Amino acid sequence: MKNLCKGCSESVIISNDVVDEIILGAVELGKTIVSNSIYEERLRICDSCPSLQYGTTCKHNGVFVRYHAKLAARSCPYPHDPKWREHV
Ligand code: SF4
Numbered sequence: 474m475k476n477l478c479k480g481c482s483e484s485v486i487i488s489n490d491v492v493d494e495i496i497l498g499a500v501e502l503g504k505t506i507v508s509n510s511i512y513e514e515r516l517r518i519c520d521s522c523p524s525l526q527y528g529t530t531c532k533h534n535g536v537f538v539r540y541h542a543k544l545a546a547r548s549c550p551y552p553h554d555p556k557w558r559e560h561v
Pocket residue numbers: 518519520522523524525530531532533538548549550551556557
């Protein structure tokens with residue numbers, strides 16, 4: 474990866490296992506998650522978005538997209554033109 478901020482990069486690059494644990498915690502708290510097909514479509518959009526930083530984090534809300542995209546009530550925070558929307 475190019476142009477990584479050393480101070481930030483260690484905190485925004487986490488393993489898939491850690492993200493899975495965070496998602497499991499959200500489910501245990503009663504959060505509704507999306508189907509795998511919706512999840513993969515959201516991640517596909519994020520992967521091609523210029524706002525994705527470090528391959529993990531959205532620059533508009535600072536959230537890990539692998540977590541954010543899994544939650545049904547969440548939508549893309551892209552200003553004025555969300556690239557994906559909530560599924561509730
Ligand atoms: S702006 Fe939307 S599409 Fe782009 S990285 Fe953030 S959540 Fe994903």
